[in-house]
Amino acid sequence: MKDKIIxxxxxxxxxxxxxxxxxLAIDDxxxxxxxxxxxxxxxxxxxxxxxxxxxxxxxxxxxxxxxxIKNNTNIGYMLQNDCLFPWRTIxxxxxxxxxxxxxxxxENINYVKELLKKYELADFMNKYPDNLSGGMRQRVALxxxxxxxxxxxxxxxxxxxxxxxxxxxxxxxxxxxxxxxxITAIMVTHDIGEALSISDRIIVLTKRPAKIxxxxxxxxxxxxxxxxxxxxxxxxxxxxxxxxxxxx
Ligand code: ADP
Ligand code: MG
Numbered sequence: 001m002k003d004k005i006i007x008x009x010x011x012x013x014x015x016x017x018x019x020x021x022x023x024l025a026i027d028d029x030x031x032x033x034x035x036x037x038x039x040x041x042x043x044x045x046x047x048x049x050x051x052x053x054x055x056x057x058x059x060x061x062x063x064x065x066x067x068x069i070k071n072n073t074n075i076g077y078m079l080q081n082d083c084l085f086p087w088r089t090i091x092x093x094x095x096x097x098x099x100x101x102x103x104x105x106x107e108n109i110n111y112v113k114e115l116l117k118k119y120e121l122a123d124f125m126n127k128y129p130d131n132l133s134g135g136m137r138q139r140v141a142l143x144x145x146x147x148x149x150x151x152x153x154x155x156x157x158x159x160x161x162x163x164x165x166x167x168x169x170x171x172x173x174x175x176x177x178x179x180x181x182x183i184t185a186i187m188v189t190h191d192i193g194e195a196l197s198i199s200d201r202i203i204v205l206t207k208r209p210a211k212i213x214x215x216x217x218x219x220x221x222x223x224x225x226x227x228x229x230x231x232x233x234x235x236x237x238x239x240x241x242x243x244x245x246x247x248x
Contacts, residue, residue, distance in 0.1 A: 006073055006184065007033040007056070007152060012065035013209075014051055025051045026063070027209035033152070038178065039186045040195035043205030043213075044245060049188040052210065053077070053156050056186065076150030080157045084129040084137055084144075091116065091125040094144045101148065108147065115143045119177060134162050135170040142174060146181060153178070155187040159194065171197060172225040192241045196234055197225050204244045213244050 014026040025048040033039055043049050054060040055067065057077040069075070084093045094112045098104045116122055119139055129137055138158060145153060158174065159167045175198050178185055189195050195202050202216045220231040228234055 004034040004036070005032045006035050006070040008066070008068040009056070010066040010068060012052075012055060012063055012067065014048070014055065014060070014063040016051075024209040026055075027211045028065070029205075029210065029212055030065075031203060031212070031215070033184065033186060035151075035184055036182065037184055037201065038199050040199040040202045041186060041188045041205060042190060042192060042195055042202060042241065042245065043210055044207045045190060047205050047208045048210035049205065050080070050156055053154050053186070053188055057154050073151045074148060075152045075154060076145040076148055077154045078141055078145045078156065078158055080160055084140060086129050089126050089128060090121060090132070090140055093129065093140060094147055097144055097148045103148070111149075112143065112147045115146060118180075119143065119173070133166075135166045135173070138162065138170050139173055139177070142177060146177070146183070151184060153183050153185040155185060157188055157190070159189070159191070167191070167194070174198075175225045192238050192245075193229070195241075196237055197228050202241065204241055214241075216241065 009029055009031050012026060012029050013024070016023040016025055029052065041049055041052065051060065055063050057075055059077070085096070088096070091112070094116065095104060095109065098108050098112070113125070116125055121136065121139060121143070124132060124136065129140070132140065142158070159170055162170055171194055187198065196218065199218055200221045201218060204213045204216070205211065206213045216237060219233055220228050223231060
């Protein structure tokens with residue numbers, strides 16, 4: 001796997017500072033991401049997960065340590081909130097990133113239309129976000145990010161705004177899209193079942209300041225989203241990670 005490393009987090013720490021206070025959010029985190037790998041990062045609310053992701057995304061440059069990203073690696077970043085513009089059609093929302101990056105070529109537009117068709121949104125291309133369910137909006141947000149053909153996809157609690165039933169269905173949709181498109185990804189979540197259903201590896205963080213508590217290699221990562229829940233070690237890992245979070 002070593003030669004396939006495309007992102008390296010090397011002893012990264014991060015402090016937030018205002019006039020009176022100093023808050024250590026991340027305390028000495030290191031790990032590698034290999035091409036094709038899906039890593040989930042789990043940790044208690046407020047521990048520093050979004051902070052870590054914004055460092056990886058390059059939007060936060062105020063940290064200590066080293067972030068090494070292989071040359072010519074594009075990073076796509078999907079935020080917690082789907083952030084669709086209500087006044088733009090679904091297609092125009094999906095083209096937004098391409099527009100901003102001056103990459104609105106015929107080929108790229110066709111690629112987005114293909115993705116919308118493939119993931120059953122073709123009939124909604126010319127509709128507005130208000131006409132869509134929460135789960136569909138989430139798929140649109142994912143396609144908007146994929147439009148830029150990122151080498152690494154960063155997802156910050158992509159399903160957290162959905163109810164638990166929708167989460168399962170959309171979780172599977174998102175899993176399938178990511179596997180089909182052969183995406184390398186890091187997802188932040190606080191849902192252990194979701195992480196076990198999608199990931200190759202799970203990094204568990206402590207409460208703030210976030211340190212690495214444990215890293216789990218998922219033994220059933222060759223199985224699909226639903227079959228994983230039936231694997232004999234699914235519940236054992238669920239319980240183990242739950243205890244990691246509880247006592248951290
Ligand atoms: P998580 O995503 O794990 O819930 P965050 O990374 O958003 O946590 O935040 C980690 C900690 O850093 C929180 O305690 C939060 O209060 C603090 N924090 C986040 N953003 C800022 C900021 N811009 N200024 C000061 N403190 C912040
Ligand atoms: Mg967060």
